[in-house]
Amino acid sequence: MNSDLFARAQRSIPGGVNSPVRAFGSVGGTPRFLVGASGPYVTDSEGTEYVDLVASWGPAILGHAHPEVVAAVQQAAARGLSFGASTPSETELAELVIARVRAGSVSPVERVRLVSTGTEATMTAIRLARGFTGRDLLVKFAGHYHGHSDALLAESGSGVATLSLPGSAGVPADVAALTLVLPYNDLGALTEAFGRYGDRIAAVITEAAAANMGVVPPLPGFNAAVHRLAHEHGALVILDEVLTGFRVGRAGWWGLENDGGADGYTPDLFTFGKVVGGGMPLAALGGRADVMEHLAPLGPVYQAGTLSGNPVAVAAGLTTLRLADDAVYGRLDAVAAQLSAAVSEALSAAGVVHSVQRAGNLFSFVFGGPAQSYAEVKRQEAFRYPPFFHAMLDAGVSLPPSVFEAWFVTAAHDDAAVERILSALPSAAHAAAVGTPPA
Numbered sequence: 001m002n003s004d005l006f007a008r009a010q011r012s013i014p015g016g017v018n019s020p021v022r023a024f025g026s027v028g029g030t031p032r033f034l035v036g037a038s039g040p041y042v043t044d045s046e047g048t049e050y051v052d053l054v055a056s057w058g059p060a061i062l063g064h065a066h067p068e069v070v071a072a073v074q075q076a077a078a079r080g081l082s083f084g085a086s087t088p089s090e091t092e093l094a095e096l097v098i099a100r101v102r103a104g105s106v107s108p109v110e111r112v113r114l115v116s117t118g119t120e121a122t123m124t125a126i127r128l129a130r131g132f133t134g135r136d137l138l139v140k141f142a143g144h145y146h147g148h149s150d151a152l153l154a155e156s157g158s159g160v161a162t163l164s165l166p167g168s169a170g171v172p173a174d175v176a177a178l179t180l181v182l183p184y185n186d187l188g189a190l191t192e193a194f195g196r197y198g199d200r201i202a203a204v205i206t207e208a209a210a211a212n213m214g215v216v217p218p219l220p221g222f223n224a225a226v227h228r229l230a231h232e233h234g235a236l237v238i239l240d241e242v243l244t245g246f247r248v249g250r251a252g253w254w255g256l257e258n259d260g261g262a263d264g265y266t267p268d269l270f271t272f273g274k275v276v277g278g279g280m281p282l283a284a285l286g287g288r289a290d291v292m293e294h295l296a297p298l299g300p301v302y303q304a305g306t307l308s309g310n311p312v313a314v315a316a317g318l319t320t321l322r323l324a325d326d327a328v329y330g331r332l333d334a335v336a337a338q339l340s341a342a343v344s345e346a347l348s349a350a351g352v353v354h355s356v357q358r359a360g361n362l363f364s365f366v367f368g369g370p371a372q373s374y375a376e377v378k379r380q381e382a383f384r385y386p387p388f389f390h391a392m393l394d395a396g397v398s399l400p401p402s403v404f405e406a407w408f409v410t411a412a413h414d415d416a417a418v419e420r421i422l423s424a425l426p427s428a429a430h431a432a433a434v435g436t437p438p439a
């Protein structure tokens, strides 16, 4: 039983989970302990099958346990799990990332380093930006999540929002003081910050499109303006595509915004994770050659990893990216459009005030007016989500267990899976409508 497994887990694992949002803290009830997954479905320890809209928080772009990805992983594993030495396939993956992140003749990713988690990628990108510029300050936007390293935990969206924490204990004040947290989509605030601290700011880090406080896309021109301002002041821009990269399109969110229009921009560093590892622990940072070559062994900025670029994870990432073609992105876009419209229709029919938040094939819902910032996202009637979530779960649909998360579709969401979601919507929307605020 899920409840027995959760009780047992809590005796040996803090909170019974290895990543906080899994604990169902903001929706209540018992987390499902999963034992398998295939295509658009996951199965829990009681044998109940759910249509999955979490997709491992993004990586399962092709659906779970895609046969070709599984075969590639099995073949790589049979040749050895990890060597702690270079392998040919690491270069193939780096080349593939470089080849995909380009628009016309512009290819801002000239070098790639593989790491094991998105947290490592952003942490390293920041160290690199500081080492390259010789400056200490970092700008991030409220509600953006960039992993759990010290510098990046201030006002960082879902995980901390779900737990109603302002940030994290254990981050020294001196470290937190080097991070300026600004409101998202607010160029005035950014202009002011550069006016005051322009010669001390090493980098601005921004989610390419924010999706860790629910989905909050950048306003048109915002990302371009961030780049222009930063570059005017000698600061770098780190475009965090850990979530959006290779999910919203072949070349990530940057690719969508830089498809030849006048408003192009060139990040100095990118971070990738999730899809690039195909479900295995693998992430990457990449960018300008002159910046990337400040990394050891060529330069003075140190970074290393025992399992970095290990052949099993690389096999999963390579195979996933090779299979993620235009047909895959077409399916993701179509399913996202269909589902977001259907949820909105069901909520409207039940009289629930809401707005659909979309960034490419990522979407979520705010129970209130449209939100362009963390402050606006937090203003919603979040109490409507837990009853909605549980009604969907009872009907066999697994949604992200927090209103502050994106919904993730996969290319394996076929008509049968979509139909199961659609048929669960009316009663879930009703549950949201009659939800009441906590006393």
Ligand SMILES: *Cc1c(COP(=O)(O)O)cnc(C)c1O
Binding pocket: 116, 117, 118, 119, 120, 122, 145, 146, 147, 148, 207, 212, 240, 241, 242, 243, 244, 273, 274, 283
């Ligand atoms: C998930 C995520 C991270 C952290 O990646 P992990 O692999 O969980 O460490 C960083 N940035 C963004 C935008 C993310 O969505």
